[in-house]
Amino acid sequence: LRGFWAAAPQRKPIQQPPAPQLQKGPAYEKVSNPKSQIPNPKSDDWPTYRGDTLRSGSTTAKLPAALKNAWRAEIGGHITPPVVAGGLVIVASIDTHRVIALSADDGKQKWTYSAGGRVDSPPTIYNGLVLFGSVDGWVYCLSAADGQEVWRFRVAPRDRRTIALDQIESVWPVHGNILIEGGLAYAAAGRSSYLDGGIYMVALDPATGKKVHESIVR
DSSP states (O other): OSSSSOOOOOOOOOOOOOSEEEEOTTTTOOOOGGGTTOOOOTTTTTGGGGSSTTTTOOOOOOOOOEEEEEEEOOOSOOOOOOOTTTTTEEEEEEEGGGGEEEEEETTOOOEEEEEEEESSSOOEEEEEEEEEOOOOEEEEEEEEEOEEEEEEEOOOOSEEEEEETTEEEEOOOOSOOOOEEEEEEEEEEETTTTSSEEEEEEEEEETTTEEEEEEOOO
């Protein structure tokens, strides 16, 4: 046998009704025209991890021959790479569970939001919304205009916790950037297809957080 193995008593099934996966926030259904929330979107924006759904890491934006520093903002701690769209620069402060939005013009903080666990990958900006996963097992959706919570969805099948890197997180953490493809938001929760029942994958409606379909990789 290879790997790490442990013996434990057989788990007894938990006889309790499951908690609702979708929780609506104060901004739910208030972003009535999402595309108007971020003015003047540009083709050279960088709204998701590595720029686009293909993770190409490339852009057609033109740069001057000589670059200069426009501004500097001190976030502190370990931060994710930034995403940029519609005049906003958004990063996550990983260990403090925070997502921070800055003005792309001067670097001044627009808003901040605290999730229930680490946010280890850049958020995705889409139609006036900011979507990201957290190791607490949830996917979060915020209003890009003011950072208010629109909805959050628990991808983890149950609320079961463990300790990792000296912090509490879900047994099924949502690692990685949220992928937007074909108008749906895709996320995965879990560490391995061989552990804890597998990796749970869902497709969500970005505007409402409602589950469109799901699958389990085992």
